[in-house]
Amino acid sequence: MNSFWIILIHTYLNKLKSKTFIITTILTVVIVLGLTNVNKIINLFDKSGGKVTVIVLDETGTLFDPFKQQLAAINNDIKLAFYKDSEKKAEQTVENGDFDGMILLRFNEEQLPEGVFKAMSIADSSLFIDLQQLKTKLAASKLNLTQVQLQKMYEPVAFEKIALEKNAKTEEELNQARGLVYVLLFVIYFSVIMYANMIAMEVATEKSSRVMEILISSVSPIERMFAKIAGIGLLSLTQLAVFLLVGYFSFTRNIESLKDGFLGIYGFGNIPAATICYATIFFILGYFLYATLAAFLGSLVSRIEDVQQMITPMTLLVVAGFMIAMFGLGKPDAPFITFTSYIPFFTPMIMFLRVGMLTIPFWEAILGIALLVGTIVVLAVFGARVYRGGVLMYGKSNSLKDIKRALQLTKNE
Structure with a gap:
């Protein structure tokens, strides 16, 4: 032994x-150590601390303020700045690195909002901005739907899963x-x-x-x-x-x-x-x-x-x-x-x-x-x-x- x-x-x-x-x-x-400190590592390489600035060209003259309010309720990391010059100059400022991206707001044929987003890379999901909720609100107002009716439409379906087996997870x-x-x-x-x-x-x-x-x-x-x-x-x-x-x-x-x-x-x-x-x-x-x-x-x-x-x-x-x-x-x-x-x-x-x-x-x-x-x-x-x-x-x-x-x-x- x-x-x-x-x-x-x-x-x-x-x-x-x-x-x-x-x-x-x-x-x-x-x-x-990398997995348990992943948030600190990401912030170390992100000089802006996760904050991005996007300029907005509003061809309608009415969409910028409601869009800014809508975005503030969803994402605080994206800052919108109103831009008055031409679309070409806006693109140049993005290419020069002055801003992270630009959005062009306008109405379609049905007078509902649509947008064009431009950035050096569209692979960054944090710069993706959705106009869907703003469009929904404007469409609802055209149909004379109240805010309560609109909420009822988009309220999630109650769907509960119940296991019949005793002591099931x-x-x-x-x-x-x-x-x-x-x-x-x-x-x-x-x-x-x-x-x-x-x-x-x-x-x-x-x-x-x-x-x-x-x-x-x-x-x-x-x-x-x-x-x-x-x-x-x-x-x-x-x-x-x-x-x-x-x-x-x-x-x-x-x-x-x-x-x-x-x-x-x-x-x-x-x-x-x-x-x-x-x-x-x-x-x-x-x-x-x-x-x-x-x-x-x-x-x-x-x-x-x-x-x-x-x-x-x-x-x-x-x-x-x-x-x-x-x-x-x-x-x-x-x-x-x-x-x-x-x-x-x-x-x-x-x-x-x-x-x-x-x-x-x-x-x-x-x-x-x-x-x-x-x-x-x-x-x-x-x-x-x-x-x-x-x-x-x-x-x-x-x-x-x-x-x-x-x-x-x-x-x-």
């Missing part, structure tokens, strides 16, 4: 001090759960791919340098396999802890600016404890499932260049599970989603999707976890046998057919 802990600690510290780990951690921390809770599950699915997906690949590369690197020939005589291959998995698992938890701590402190410092936007839409201000528990469980089980698979696939290759080819089927399984989960965000109660949530290689993401977005019976989540644990045990026993023979294989070895050869070597020991 002492050798197990020695290998575990050596793997952990070796990867912890590697340039790849440090660079990846720093880049991800920068991204986390409300529409607001469902929208919040969808955003939270979406983010956590990405965390599970990228973590599984990154750390499982790391294990396969670690095993292949040792074989390519012939270090395995020395280690095999003193340490059991099976013990070494699980020490590698546990060591890199500890590394993943360390890295995720750094991300969570940085994100939490940056998040708490900017919570007021994010409350009405990011938090308001996705509901990250009130994360259910059960969702966090399920995310942790499925993340850990998903890691061990694919880590065990990656370890014995990595043991089948003798060259680092062959690792990606060998683990491609595993990567495709992860991608397939992620794509199904993305589809399930829109229809989490679809029969196809329910069925695939019990396929062990898809369970970490799809069962988590269901428990996060739906109110499913507790036994379904437990059944999914039990199937996942059972698969990990079977894969660990089978993978250990393949790993034991695989580490003794050298030469060109980049096919899944080599699993049979590895099993034969294990029997012959």
Whole structure:
């Protein structure tokens, strides 16, 4: 058992001090800080503080004042300035950068307002100004409609959604759960791919340098396999802890600016404890499932260049599970989603999707976890046998057919 802990600690510290780990951690921390400070970053590059000035040429002589009042009630970031010169001169002032844009107001054949907006770039949605409400008011006055009648016309239809299932999530809770599950699915997906690949590369690197020939005589291959998995698992938890701590402190410092936007839409201000528990469980089980698979696939290759080819089927399984989960965000109660949530290689993401977005019976989540644990045990026993023979294989070895050869070597020991 002492050798197990020695290998575990050596793997952990070796990867912890590697340039790849440090660079990846720093880049991800920068991204986390950027996401939690997005409003400050936008304001830093916006010299006008989000304010724009648009000049208005009013050919009618009557539309400017009501249009200005209408716009003030909708958007305070756009300032309108009356312009008396010609349209050509107005365009020149915009081209010179004196103003952000210009609007030409006029009447159409029906004596209703229409406008032309000109700017250096019409891709900026903040400069888009709609005359629809002003046109509606003028049209209503021509039809002798009162303000009350006009409001009744545009009053939204009362449409309430009620779930008959007991303890079902409300529409607001469902929208919040969808955003939270979406983010956590990405965390599970990228973590599984990154750390499982790391294990396969670690095993292949040792074989390519012939270090395995020395280690095999003193340490059991099976013990070494699980020490590698546990060591890199500890590394993943360390890295995720750094991300969570940085994100939490940056998040708490900017919570007021994010409350009405990011938090308001996705509901990250009130994360259910059960969702966090399920995310942790499925993340850990998903890691061990694919880590065990990656370890014995990595043991089948003798060259680092062959690792990606060998683990491609595993990567495709992860991608397939992620794509199904993305589809399930829109229809989490679809029969196809329910069925695939019990396929062990898809369970970490799809069962988590269901428990996060739906109110499913507790036994379904437990059944999914039990199937996942059972698969990990079977894969660990089978993978250990393949790993034991695989580490003794050298030469060109980049096919899944080599699993049979590895099993034969294990029997012959």
